Amino acid sequence: MNPKEDKRIRYNQMVEGIENAKMYDGRGTYDTYVCEKCGNQMITTYKDKGVTPFTMRCGDCGGVMMHVQTKTTVEPGVRVNEWVRPTLEQFLNMPNAAQEHVLNGGLILKVMQPEEDPFFPIKKIMEKMPAKESIRIAYIPIVVCNAALHYAKLVADYCASHRMPYKLECRTIRQESVEYIQTCLKTVDKSTYEQLEQQTNEFFYSTQTDLITLYWTVRNEFLKFFPGLDDDQMEIYTNIYISHSLFSYVRDFQVTAEKHMSKVCGCIIKTDPDIHILKIWKSLSKISEGYDIGKAPIVELALKVIANRIDEHVFSEVELTED
Numbered sequence: 001m002n003p004k005e006d007k008r009i010r011y012n013q014m015v016e017g018i019e020n021a022k023m024y025d026g027r028g029t030y031d032t033y034v035c036e037k038c039g040n041q042m043i044t045t046y047k048d049k050g051v052t053p054f055t056m057r058c059g060d061c062g063g064v065m066m067h068v069q070t071k072t073t074v075e076p077g078v079r080v081n082e083w084v085r086p087t088l089e090q091f092l093n094m095p096n097a098a099q100e101h102v103l104n105g106g107l108i109l110k111v112m113q114p115e116e117d118p119f120f121p122i123k124k125i126m127e128k129m130p131a132k133e134s135i136r137i138a139y140i141p142i143v144v145c146n147a148a149l150h151y152a153k154l155v156a157d158y159c160a161s162h163r164m165p166y167k168l169e170c171r172t173i174r175q176e177s178v179e180y181i182q183t184c185l186k187t188v189d190k191s192t193y194e195q196l197e198q199q200t201n202e203f204f205y206s207t208q209t210d211l212i213t214l215y216w217t218v219r220n221e222f223l224k225f226f227p228g229l230d231d232d233q234m235e236i237y238t239n240i241y242i243s244h245s246l247f248s249y250v251r252d253f254q255v256t257a258e259k260h261m262s263k264v265c266g267c268i269i270k271t272d273p274d275i276h277i278l279k280i281w282k283s284l285s286k287i288s289e290g291y292d293i294g295k296a297p298i299v300e301l302a303l304k305v306i307a308n309r310i311d312e313h314v315f316s317e318v319e320l321t322e323d
């Protein structure tokens with residue numbers, strides 16, 4: 001008998017026998033798991049009769065989540081994930097160790113999608129707006145924020161390698177960048193995020209000439225405003241300015257997009273500025289210590305060129321219908 005056929009028979013035998021097997025049946029109960037490291041909580045229930053683990057990996061921090069409680073009810077509206085038996089087809093595609101787990105009655109966790117945010121009703125948006133348009137609204141901020149983070153990282157790297165006294169700020173920039181990306185990974189899946197990273201690279205590639213122009217325009221403005229600045233300061237303040245400008249672009253873009261979506265969907269769509277980006281913004285401001293050139297027309301122009309490029313090059317196949 002070939003191994004696959006053997007596996008198939010063993011799977012079917014397990015499924016047939018498990019209802020009458022003398023073992024714990026958790027159906028109709030709710031289990032609480034709590035992360036030892038970050039306190040993250042998860043409620044699970046049994047869709048099928050089977051075996052579940054006492055511990056699992058925390059999706060938020062990678063720590064260990066422990067089973068702490070079994071209840072017979074949950075409050076309404078609480079998100080509940082289900083332990084399910086993989087189908088025969090899913091089972092046959094699993095690695096050997098996982099197959100053994102399933103043959104011993106082991107279940108796998110089906111993680112439910114988060115409840116819809118009332119201020120960002122994705123389903124409604126998807127219904128009412130053309131797909132390309134909603135994708136563009138969701139993705140442009142991520143691509144441009146990634147670009148802004150690139151400049152923030154340049155600042156942190158420069159401060160560190162030149163032993164400048166901004167350790168706390170640099171640490172915040174690095175930590176919050178990581179957390180921002182983790183937040184993104186909760187709203188888009190990993191492969192989509194990788195595509196967006198790719199688009200960020202394409203953004204840098206397609207706009208490199210304009211970015212260099214922007215860099216020197218900003219640097220010259222700093223020289224005009226503050227002739228006494230040394231090279232270190234010029235380098236850092238220029239990159240901070242560009243990073244801030246890109247973050248501002250994102251926020252303006254989001255506010256405009258949310259107004260547009262509210263109109264199309266007939267409800268109020270409104271999101272708060274990203275908390276991680278705000279912290280990075282503040283750390284950058286701390287480093288530039290009030291050295292600000294404001295809104296110089298020549299810089300605004302250079303920024304506008306880049307804003308147009310974002311649409312032209314990165315999202316060339318995606319169109320936004322203006323209202």
Ligand SMILES: [Zn+2]
Nearest residue numbers: 035038058061
């Ligand atoms: Zn955790």
